[in-house]
Amino acid sequence: MVRTPRDEQRRRALDPDRIYGRGVLAEESASWGPYSLITMPEPWAAARPMLSVQPEQIVMVSTMERQAVDRLAAEFPEDLTIVGLGGGMAMDMAKYAAWAQDKEPILVPSIASVDACVTNSVAVRDGGKVRYVGFGVAKRLVIDYALVSTAPKPLNRAGIGDILSIHTGCWDWRLAAEQGEVTYDEAIADAALGWVRELEARADMVREVSDEAIRWLFEAYVGENALCLQVGHSRPEEGSEHFVAYCVEHLTGRTFVHGELVCLGVLLMSRLQGNRPEWVQALLDTTAVRYQPADLGLSRDVMEQALLRLHAYVIDEGLEYSIAHETPLDKDNVARLLHGLRLAPETHN
Numbered sequence: 001m002v003r004t005p006r007d008e009q010r011r012r013a014l015d016p017d018r019i020y021g022r023g024v025l026a027e028e029s030a031s032w033g034p035y036s037l038i039t040m041p042e043p044w045a046a047a048r049p050m051l052s053v054q055p056e057q058i059v060m061v062s063t064m065e066r067q068a069v070d071r072l073a074a075e076f077p078e079d080l081t082i083v084g085l086g087g088g089m090a091m092d093m094a095k096y097a098a099w100a101q102d103k104e105p106i107l108v109p110s111i112a113s114v115d116a117c118v119t120n121s122v123a124v125r126d127g128g129k130v131r132y133v134g135f136g137v138a139k140r141l142v143i144d145y146a147l148v149s150t151a152p153k154p155l156n157r158a159g160i161g162d163i164l165s166i167h168t169g170c171w172d173w174r175l176a177a178e179q180g181e182v183t184y185d186e187a188i189a190d191a192a193l194g195w196v197r198e199l200e201a202r203a204d205m206v207r208e209v210s211d212e213a214i215r216w217l218f219e220a221y222v223g224e225n226a227l228c229l230q231v232g233h234s235r236p237e238e239g240s241e242h243f244v245a246y247c248v249e250h251l252t253g254r255t256f257v258h259g260e261l262v263c264l265g266v267l268l269m270s271r272l273q274g275n276r277p278e279w280v281q282a283l284l285d286t287t288a289v290r291y292q293p294a295d296l297g298l299s300r301d302v303m304e305q306a307l308l309r310l311h312a313y314v315i316d317e318g319l320e321y322s323i324a325h326e327t328p329l330d331k332d333n334v335a336r337l338l339h340g341l342r343l344a345p346e347t348h349n
């Protein structure tokens with residue numbers, strides 16, 4: 001089997017082949033040939049009547065634990081096209097299975113809240129930690145508004161988390177550069193922040209989850225992924241706001257809607273950075289995304305523990321330099337960060 005030349009693959013990663021529309025899934029599925037479908041029960045139920053050709057094989061994915069993923073990846077016949085249909089896990093499993101066979105998957109996201117269909121590595125869990133493996137590009141992205149609109153609106157709105165994270169991510173990137181940890185690329189950061197400005201202009205449309213908003217969210221992911229590829233790391237979109245999310249997940253052992261927890265992280269870290277926190281909160285409220293700790297089932301006790309532990313957590317985990325490294329939090333600034341937020345009631349066992 002001939003490997004795709006590296007720079008051809010990179011060119012396509014910067015600008016992946018993609019189609020948008022209402023009802024495009026019917027026509028697209030007719031062109032796949034015999035295929036294996038990697039999906040989950042809900043997106044499969046929604047998509048089934050939209051497909052004009054049914055899959056030869058259906059594989060439900062329920063975990064991205066490394067061992068399970070490797071077992072599953074061995075089950076796909078070489079002669080079938082690999083199609084991933086669903087949320088982040090289905091996208092990642094399809095990328096992984098295709099990568100293992102040295103081919104490219106067709107990706108059909110059923111939700112606008114995850115960028116896994118445009119990112120190139122695969123997030124697998126190994127002993128409770130997330131590792132990124134492989135490098136893959138979709139052969140084609142199929143975004144059918146009819147399918148994505150079947151997902152609950154709050155889940156689609158959560159897609160803004162990984163766009164808004166640019167606001168705090170770039171601030172941390174600049175801070176790290178001032179510490180001599182990394183080089184700050186003004187042009188890349190400006191281009192990334194351009195997506196945040198566009199988000200502000202589209203906040204009402206995101207609230208409605210219109211077809212145009214769905215298209216814009218995916219285009220923003222493509223644009224953001226291209227900037228990260230150009231600069232060779234994910235600092236333009238990942239900083240302390242993500243670290244807050246990881247720390248909360250680590251502390252609670254729960255899984256969250258990624259974008260919602262990241263939105264909360266953006267608000268908290270923008271407060272700590274002194275980086276236009278009122279503007280951030282107004283934008284979050286306009287889009288109607290869920291970000292309040294109460295909406296995420298997070299009590300004052302849990303939030304305090306997470307924020308007090310954040311500094312040690314980012315150092316223990318070897319995460320890249322950010323405001324969370326720079327400023328250890330004490331009870332006073334934790335109270336300031338949580339001021340005015342709605343918190344879930346404490347649960348006592």
Ligand SMILES: [Zn+2]
Binds near residue numbers: 162242258262
């Ligand atoms: Zn993210």
